[in-house]
Amino acid sequence: MSHLFIQRLVRPSFKRIVLPVLVLVFASGCASRTAPFDKLDKASITIFKLQAQAPATAPATPAGALIPGLPPELQQLGIQVLQQMQAQGLIPPGLIPPGLLPAPGVSPHALPAPLFRNQWAVAGQQPIVDEATREKLLDLFGSGDSFNNQRYGCFSPTMAVSFQSPKLPEPVDIVVSLPCNQVQGYGLQWPHRGAGLTGESHATLTEIYSRMFGPVPPAGPGGAMAPAPAPPSPYGQPMPMAPVAPAPVAPTPFPAAPVAPPAVPTMPPMAPAPVPGPRN
Numbered sequence: 001m002s003h004l005f006i007q008r009l010v011r012p013s014f015k016r017i018v019l020p021v022l023v024l025v026f027a028s029g030c031a032s033r034t035a036p037f038d039k040l041d042k043a044s045i046t047i048f049k050l051q052a053q054a055p056a057t058a059p060a061t062p063a064g065a066l067i068p069g070l071p072p073e074l075q076q077l078g079i080q081v082l083q084q085m086q087a088q089g090l091i092p093p094g095l096i097p098p099g100l101l102p103a104p105g106v107s108p109h110a111l112p113a114p115l116f117r118n119q120w121a122v123a124g125q126q127p128i129v130d131e132a133t134r135e136k137l138l139d140l141f142g143s144g145d146s147f148n149n150q151r152y153g154c155f156s157p158t159m160a161v162s163f164q165s166p167k168l169p170e171p172v173d174i175v176v177s178l179p180c181n182q183v184q185g186y187g188l189q190w191p192h193r194g195a196g197l198t199g200e201s202h203a204t205l206t207e208i209y210s211r212m213f214g215p216v217p218p219a220g221p222g223g224a225m226a227p228a229p230a231p232p233s234p235y236g237q238p239m240p241m242a243p244v245a246p247a248p249v250a251p252t253p254f255p256a257a258p259v260a261p262p263a264v265p266t267m268p269p270m271a272p273a274p275v276p277g278p279r280n
Contacts, residue, residue, distance in 0.1 A: 033142030034191040036172055043165035043172075045134055048116055049124035049213045050157040050175070117173065117186055120157050126212050133208065137161060140201055141174055144192045151182035151196030156219035159209050176205055179219035 032038075085091045113121045128134050140146045141161070155177050163172040173186040182196050197205070209216055 033138060034144065036168065036188055036191075037138050037142030037163075039167055040138060040163045040165055040172065043163045043168075045128040045137060046162045046164070047126050047128060047208065047212055048122050048160040048162065049209075050116055050120040050160055051123050116160055117175070120160075120175075124213055136204060137208075140204055146198055146201040147183075147192045147194040148196050148198055149194040150198075151194075152180045154180040154219060155182065155184065156180055158216060159205070159213075177219075178202065178206055178209065178216050 082091070113123075116122050128137070156179050157175050158178045159176045161174045161176065165172075168187075170187045172188050175184045175186065176197075177183070178197075181202060184195065206216055
């Protein structure tokens with residue numbers, strides 16, 4: 001049997017064995033992230049700066065309604081003309097009733113701040129354009145090792161990470177509370193056991209937030225009493241809180257020894273009567 005014949009027999013079997021192994025290796029490498037983060041490689045990612053509560057907006061008032069029924073465009077034009085005449089001194093003071101014109105610098109049609117998930121005011125937003133930050137966020141939220149159960153009993157939102165993919169019906173949003181050391185997921189079923197941040201995850205998200213929006217603010221309403229996040233340990237996990245010493249327990253007193261009943265006095269024995277002697 002020639003060497004060429006042996007090579008022809010070996011090559012097909014080699015392909016049948018090696019190729020499936022290579023496919024499994026590459027497939028396992030791509031699917032290392034937990035769903036749905038394993039399908040968000042091409043999703044657009046946006047970081048939102050959130051506030052704990054939406055700022056209160058002034059209710060609409062009839063101020064600025066010069067003539068009832070006049071279109072808003074003409075109303076706005078009339079207000080601007082009156083403001084200019086008042087600034088130039090063409091209108092005597094006190095001629096225009098107070099409250100008819102808005103305060104200087106205030107727009108009568110100011111729009112309220114947009115809300116994220118109809119709950120938190122958006123104070124700023126930035127898209128993620130560099131590939132390194134994209135991979136860092138996908139690896140963080142797609143790994144169960146990034147989360148634990150060490151979170152505080154508050155939720156003061158700091159930032160939100162929104163993944164928008166055409167393959168999913170709605171965005172995958174992760175709202176992060178750095179002061180309270182926990183996250184909440186929307187648009188997905190949370191795939192991990194814990195929702196608290198490990199020390200490494202907390203440091204990663206803090207670095208991304210600080211790079212985009214500046215220092216992390218303290219906890220807002222509802223989270224002001226929460227302690228600061230635990231410092232990371234060398235093993236990437238938050239250091240446990242110092243145990244509280246239990247209150248000293250007063251020693252239980254020993255029961256008193258039983259008191260013996262008082263002795264009952266006994267009568268002394270009576271001396272025997274003398275026996276009379278014989279008579280003389």
